[in-house]
Amino acid sequence: MASIVNSLPHEIWHTIYQFIPQPEEARLYAVNSALFNIDMSARYNRISIPSNPAVLDAGVDATLHTLSNPLITRHVNHIDLKPFIFCLTVPCPAPKLKLLPRSLLDGLAAWSFDLPNLVSCTFSSQTKGTLLARSYCDWIMVLKPPTQGVLLGTCQTLRVLNLEVPLEVYRDAVVPGDLFCPLLEELKIQVYTLYLTTNHENVLELTVAPLINRHSRTLTTLHLVDSRGPYRYLFYRYERLFRALTVFPRLSALSVHFLVYPIESRCLDALGRFIHLHHSSLHTLNLNLYHTLLWNYDFHVMRHHRLYDSSSLFRHGLFTRALPECSALTQLELVLLARDAFETGSAPLLSWFPTLQCTAKLTTLSLPYNTLTQSNLISLLNSTDLSSLRSLRVETRxxxxxxxxxxxxxxxxxxxxxxxxxxxxxxxxxxxxxxxxxxxxxxxxxxxxxxxxxxxxxxxxxxxxxxxxxxxxxxxxxxxxxxxxxxxxxxxxxxxxxxxxxxxxxxxxxx
Structure with a gap:
C-alpha cells in the first residue's frame, strides 16, 4: 500500500499537504515518504538565523540540533544570515543591538559544509544607523571568524548571493577576500558605509570589484544598489567600481540603483562603458538613476553646481550611444531623476526612446516612477514599434x-x-x-x-x-x-x- 501511495505525483501530495491539519501530518509520515519530504521542504526550505530575536539565546541549541540532522539539511535551499539583531527591551529605555551568539555561528560554520542543496544565501544587517556603527567593532572582534566560516562553507553550491552589509565588512575581510562561488549566477550588493571616514571609492575598486570579477565566467545577473545607509547626504561615487569591472560573457541581467551627480559625468561615463561592453548579451536592464536633490535636505555638497535635468541627461553618451546599442533587451525598467522631471520637460525622453534598437523585441516595459501626461505617454508608446510587448507599467498625471x-x-x-x-x-x-x-x-x-x-x-x-x-x-x-x-x-x-x-x-x- 505504501508503495502505491508513494507513487502518486509530487504535485498531488503537495496539494493534499496544504489541507492537512498541522498536528495530524506526522501520522502519515511512516507510510508516506512523499508527504514527509514535502513537509520537510515546506518547513526548512528557507532558514532565517535568527528566526526570532526574542528567544535567540534559548533557541541556540535547538537550531544547532536542527542543522545537524541530514534529513533536514538536505531540504535547506536558502539561508538568511543576520549577525546584527535590533532588539527592543521591555521596558525599553533605549534600543540596543544584539549580536548572534558565537556558539550559533560556530555551529553553523561547521554544518554549512553539509547543506548539499543550498542555492541561495542572504547576508544582511537589520539596521544601518548609528546603533550598528557603535556595535561594529565588538562584532568584528567576536564574530568575524565564524562568519567567514559560514560564507566559505556555503559557497560551493550557491547560485544566488545577496550581500546587504556595509562596505566596512568588505574592507575588514569579514566577507573573505578569496570568497569564490563556482556556481554563482546572481549577485546583489548594496552600497553604503557606517562611517564618514570610510573611503568608499577605494573599497569599491579594491575589494568589491575583485569579488565580482572573480565570478565573471558564471555570473548572469548583477544588482548594484545604493541603499543610502545612515548618511542620506553622502553620495557614493561608482566611477572606479565600474571601471574596475571586467567583461562578463554570460551577463544577461543588470540592475543599477545610483544617484545622478551634478556636472560630474565620469560616473555615467563608466556606467555607459560597462553597458557598452555587454550590449549584446543584456536581456534585462533595470536603470535607476535618481536625482541627487531627492536626498538633499540642508546639506548638499554640490548645491552651487548645475544639476542634471532631462535635457542634459539625455545628451550624455550613456543615452546616446550605450543604451541604443542594447539590441537584445527584452525587459527594460527606467527610473530617472525626480518623479516630475518629465511632466513639463518630456521632449528629450520622447525623442530618445525611438532611438532604442530593442523596442521591437521588448516584452516588458516599466516606467514606474516618472509621471507623464496622458498625451505624452501615448506619444511615447506610439513613437516606435512595441508589437512584442506583453507587460507594461506606467505612471501618468x-x-x-x-x-x-x-x-x-x-x-x-x-x-x-x-x-x-x-x-x-x-x-x-x-x-x-x-x-x-x-x-x-x-x-x-x-x-x-x-x-x-x-x-x-x-x-x-x-x-x-x-x-x-x-x-x-x-x-x-x-x-x-x-x-x-x-x-x-x-x-x-x-x-x-x-x-x-x-x-x-x-x-x-x-x-
Missing part, C-alpha cells in the same frame, strides 16, 4: 478613455497592464474644459467617468488578461496604516468593458 483606446490599437499582445495615476480626466459640464480629480472611494453608478467606461467595449483586446489601475492620493498619506485595500473601481463595474480581463484591481494608495 491623469487619464481617461483615450489611454485605453490608444493602447488597444497598438499593443495587440499586451497581457499585463498597470497604470498608476494621480487622478482622472473629466469634462466639466459648465465650462466644457477638462478637469482632474482623484476618487476617494468606489465610483457611484452615475459618475460620468464610470458611465463613459461602461459605454466602451474592448472585446477586441483579446490578449489583455490582467489590469491594475492604481490611484495615488496625495491627500491621504495615512493610508499606509490601513490593512485592508481601498478600491475606487470594482471588477463587476468593468466586466463588460474589459471582457477578457481575468485579474482586475483598482486601488487607492497614498503618495
Amino acid at each position: 491623469s487619464f481617461n478613455m483615450d489611454l485605453f483606446d490608444a493602447l488597444a490599437v497598438t499593443l495587440h499582445r499586451l497581457q499585463d497592464l498597470r497604470v498608476d495615476s494621480h487622478g482622472l480626466l473629466d469634462v466639466d459640464e459648465d465650462s466644457g474644459e477638462e478637469k482632474e480629480w482623484t476618487p476617494l472611494n468606489v465610483l457611484s453608478p452615475d459618475e460620468p467617468f464610470l458611465l463613459e467606461l461602461q459605454a466602451r467595449s474592448y472585446s477586441h483586446w483579446c490578449s489583455l488578461n490582467r489590469l491594475r489601475l492604481v490611484m495615488i492620493d496625495q491627500r491621504k498619506a495615512y493610508q499606509h496604516l490601513k490593512f485592508e485595500k481601498v478600491y475606487w473601481l470594482k471588477e463587476g463595474q468593468v466586466r463588460h468593458t474589459f471582457v477578457h480581463v481575468r485579474d482586475f484591481e483598482a486601488t487607492i494608495l497614498p503618495t
